Amino acid sequence: MTTAPVAPGALVADRDRLRALLDQFAGLSEPVSGPGVTRLAYTHLEREAHAVFAAHMEELGAAVRTDAAGNTLAELPGTDRSAPAIGTGSHLDSVPDGGRFDGIVGVVAAMETARLVTEHAAAHRHPLRFVVFAAEEGARFGQACTGSRIAAGLTGPADLPGKRDADGVSLAEAMTGVGLDPARVGDARWDHADWAAFVELHIEQGAVLESTGRRVGVVDAISGSTRLRIDLEGRASHSGGTPMHLRADAAAAAAEIVLLAESVGLRAAAWGTRATVGRIDVAPGSMTTIAGGASLWVDVRGLDLDRQQRAAAEIVESAAAACARRGVRCTATPLAETPPVPLPAVVRDTLVATCHDLGLEPTVLPSGASHDAQQVNEVTPAGMLFIPSRDGISHDPAEDTDLDDVALGTTVLAASLLRLDGELP
């Protein structure tokens, strides 16, 4: 096949093809979960979505394989058979009752980019590698970016049996359940010599682009996350028979901790720290019984590891003090920690320059959410493009991004990969 160099912006993404792909993925959802998309990590629905991607890429002539972590990789060879790859991609799993853009936008942009490159027979020296990472969302197992962490060598076989979902199923068991071999995930580790650079397109999941009126963002740093579970043990008793001053009410202690976490987040917000309690379980959960037990899941995000860890420690300390006053036992269990990651200038500068090539002024901004690109950056220089999220809403059925922005982001992504191809050794 003869290829030819293309001018910046010659590869223009097609709205309707992107829409059709987004619709197709949105249709792969648990039927009983609410109005949003539910396609959890390491479920058959997630595998089915990967298979849609694989079939599309095979149709374009790409060589497709799935690794032991469940990541799907599709490759279009470059003109230099010895050159390392330039990659792009994202994930196809979702939170429970989530949106139809988070992760998926980066995958459909990769699929459309591959189509544009092959249709235009665009010349590229490096192989282009299109990746769908497995199990990016931390909602099910309490650990985010499992597929990309395995690729980066940050998670190995020994880490998989210990992390369990709400039903007690471990990561290892869930992987086995969808036909993967958790004992072999070491084989899925990426070799940095095999990679030149990686770019992920993602929705912002925040309202900065929308508030600045910019349509494209270039990420300079990705927030880290310190996650923990706080378990409380009070004394269950009858809501009528127990005077207020004789209670050890685990629900009231949990409430106090939720507000303590919020106040720590508000105080540290100026440094990019945020604290969230998104899940609270109260036992026995009866209107006429003072709660004897409660569990809270806390997610602390930061742009500075020291501040992030200090905020988490402050929440645990003030929770312990509040519980001591109430006669409630309090145990904090660390679940996961990822440090904030500054993304390298070498890719970031190319992304900004590509925007300028296309007549766009991007906003350079940090990412509040963690992303696969952050893990990939352990192996090869990684960059990220953001497109706007309407009202900043994400992880919710109301998550929305204008289709024109999806198309524009895809056009920038395709041009960026080709520009990197020209610039990188």
Add this chain to the structure above:
Amino acid sequence: MTTAPVAPGALVADRDRLRALLDQFAGLSEPVSGPGVTRLAYTHLEREAHAVFAAHMEELGAAVRTDAAGNTLAELPGTDRSAPAIGTGSHLDSVPDGGRFDGIVGVVAAMETARLVTEHAAAHRHPLRFVVFAAEEGARFGQACTGSRIAAGLTGPADLPGKRDADGVSLAEAMTGVGLDPARVGDARWDHADWAAFVELHIEQGAVLESTGRRVGVVDAISGSTRLRIDLEGRASHSGGTPMHLRADAAAAAAEIVLLAESVGLRAAAWGTRATVGRIDVAPGSMTTIAGGASLWVDVRGLDLDRQQRAAAEIVESAAAACARRGVRCTATPLAETPPVPLPAVVRDTLVATCHDLGLEPTVLPSGASHDAQQVNEVTPAGMLFIPSRDGISHDPAEDTDLDDVALGTTVLAASLLRLDGELP
């Protein structure tokens, strides 16, 4: 059969028989519910427990029947065939993962009293009626004392389809499911001309008796209860991508309301008011999603209806104000309301006098929990005897009462019924 008058205290309850009955009822529990007893209102397990009671009473020669509400009544005729009945009894249903004494103690005491009366051929002019009320616990349907409310004419057929459990099953459907006919519950209404008095023995479900060192309590008033559900609608969003100041966090709003309810309860505690949030549901309940919705179940108990209603109104008002500040929608739905009930002196004085007959000094105290006796009091003068709860714990697997106290309470109950038999016209 020849009967003879018996001296006060001649009917002495047997510890071992009481223990065997308590063990038998404790065995009738959902197997997967935790270490406690789970025998919810209008389930087959509750009906099975009623059948154990019925078989025991039939064996003693009592006439047994079940009414349309599922209440089981057993009668030993008195010497005066035209005299109204003196009654005793309690309930056999439980909260989820509850204790083995709440309600059950009053039923096994009734069974043992019937055995003592028949074994000693104790003379009594009034018929003695032993009652097990159905569905006393409000945990399943949000309404307490359904069986006794039907008997008292406080709940009718029209009230049953509207109250639903967490699975959406209505009271009417649950009744039909265990072979009862909710359309016919009007037939279960008691006629006051048919009744002379009623006494219920119950565990205290509080720590007053324990703290005073007394083994028997006589109740002078039963707390009322105002119950409501507060539903919150915030904005679900990504825990990393959403800055602290742009959130509408339903979990944080819920936490604030739990503490507001607690502070209202603490402030009003001097007047016997208590406020509890025993159940909190947060949606979607994911660690990485700011909660978009939450529901709280609030139970306000009081010894004065005006103060009880004012406390509930204050919780709703301050919840609305807190939610308005947070941009969270707040809707309060009343679930049920029962006023506090002072119990009549005519029965109370007899219970105190009976204790004195037996050389006991009772504590006269209010009941924090609502009870079937409170509903029965709408039909006929009702009294209550309390025995101690270890550490005041109830509605929990750790609920415990010394078997000697169960036996002593039963002895007082039997003597009280015979004393009432002599005193009442």
